[in-house]
Amino acid sequence: MNVRPLFDPSSSTYSYLLADEQTRQAVLIVPVFEQHARDAALIRELELTLRYTLETHCHADHVTGAWLMKEAFGSQLGMSPSYHARNVDVPLVHGTQVTFGSEALEVRATPGHTDGCVSFVTADRARVFTGDALLIRGAGRTDFQQGSAHLLFRSIREQLFTLPDSCVVYPGHDYQGRTLSTIGEERRYNPRIGGDAREEDFVGYMRNLGLPHPKQMAIAVPANLRGGEPEGGKSPTTPAWGPVVMTYAGQPEIPPEWVAQHRADVHVVDVRSAAEFHAELGHLDGSQLLPLDELRARAGEVPRDRPVIVVCQTGRRSALAAQILASAGVPQVANLAGGMVTWRLLGLPTGPA
Numbered sequence: 425m426n427v428r429p430l431f432d433p434s435s436s437t438y439s440y441l442l443a444d445e446q447t448r449q450a451v452l453i454v455p456v457f458e459q460h461a462r463d464a465a466l467i468r469e470l471e472l473t474l475r476y477t478l479e480t481h482c483h484a485d486h487v488t489g490a491w492l493m494k495e496a497f498g499s500q501l502g503m504s505p506s507y508h509a510r511n512v513d514v515p516l517v518h519g520t521q522v523t524f525g526s527e528a529l530e531v532r533a534t535p536g537h538t539d540g541c542v543s544f545v546t547a548d549r550a551r552v553f554t555g556d557a558l559l560i561r562g563a564g565r566t567d568f569q570q571g572s573a574h575l576l577f578r579s580i581r582e583q584l585f586t587l588p589d590s591c592v593v594y595p596g597h598d599y600q601g602r603t604l605s606t607i608g609e610e611r612r613y614n615p616r617i618g619g620d621a622r623e624e625d626f627v628g629y630m631r632n633l634g635l636p637h638p639k640q641m642a643i644a645v646p647a648n649l650r651g652g653e654p655e656g657g658k659s660p661t662t663p664a665w666g667p668v669v670m671t672y673a674g675q676p677e678i679p680p681e682w683v684a685q686h687r688a689d690v691h692v693v694d695v696r697s698a699a700e701f702h703a704e705l706g707h708l709d710g711s712q713l714l715p716l717d718e719l720r721a722r723a724g725e726v727p728r729d730r731p732v733i734v735v736c737q738t739g740r741r742s743a744l745a746a747q748i749l750a751s752a753g754v755p756q757v758a759n760l761a762g763g764m765v766t767w768r769l770l771g772l773p774t775g776p777a
């Protein structure tokens with residue numbers, strides 16, 4: 425199984441993209457709304473079929489990207505039925521098996537941080553995705569959303585600490601830059617519940633954490649009870665002006681065919697050298713020559729009133745150019761995918777030399 429951790433720095437949340445390498449079927453554990461473009465790009469670039477998005481619980485600190493993934497890929501949304509959330513396709517209860525290709529995840533109920541928390545264990549028991557039940561050297565707070573430190577103590581001890589010592593722990597968050605742990609390590613070193621800690625020790629610790637409520641709580645909980653569907657049900661991810669696709673590298677790209685059809689509605693900036701501009705690959709009719717080396721200094725010469733398409737030989741230098749223009753305040757900018765090489769391969773028209 426291929427496991428890709430993805431991090432949302434603003435909420436310190438880990439999402440995990442899991443794929444069966446043979447069939448390329450995948451699941452995404454805990455997608456984050458704001459990271460949708462990045463995560464969707466990775467799914468496309470790795471040519472995965474996203475079968476499910478899986479929630480470990482109803483999050484209080486960020487909005488899920490599940491609904492956006494469902495819109496983009498037709499994935500089914502898995503979540504505990506205990507929250508009565510909308511848009512849930514697969515109710516996740518203790519014992520549910522989630523299969524994708526030849527891989528499977530077993531759902532274990534691990535309530536305590538919230539009453540509907542679940543963890544996901546791989547079929548070989550080599551990995552566990554603990555959500556906020558068990559964190560690295562920590563545990564999810566129990567002071568809201570029907571939290572219970574007593575319940576969490578039992579969940580961790582009975583459902584998680586019974587896994588093999590070597591089982592790798594993939595947490596829902598980390599606030600100190602840590603990535604993975606193991607069950608054996610947490611059983612020994614977890615300061616709240618490790619070693620010979622007893623229930624009263626854990627409960628006393630959790631009762632006195634004194635954490636402020638998550639900043640996003642008032643927005644996140646109601647949005648997550650809709651599976652992350654925006655109010656009004658409208659996807660905010662694609663700009664209205666054209667089919668811009670964000671790559672996993674974080675660069676906005678637009679297909680050449682669309683640019684050819686909408687040539688009159690966009691401004692084209694060619695960032696190659698003057699010699700390349702006039703060489704045999706040619707250039708788009710009416711494009712503005714603005715070599716990449718001069719772009720930062722001359723960004724003010726680029727119009728702001730129309731979408732701007734940046735072009736180079738193969739789409740590499742122009743990808744950087746798109747970033748430079750966006751930082752210089754050009755509101756609508758995208759990179760011509762594949763540059764002039766692809767443009768010519770597709771037989772699209774060029775201007776006079």
Ligand SMILES: N[C@@H](CCC(=O)N[C@@H](CS)C(=O)NCC(=O)O)C(=O)O
Pocket residue numbers: 435483484485556562563564565566597599635636637638639640
């Ligand atoms: N400061 C964070 C809140 C962090 C927080 O409360 N996280 C929850 C998980 S949703 C937790 O259980 N934290 C445990 C801890 O920090 O020990 C925010 O505003 O989003």
Ligand SMILES: [Fe+2]
Pocket residue numbers: 481482483484485537556564
């Ligand atoms: Fe949480």
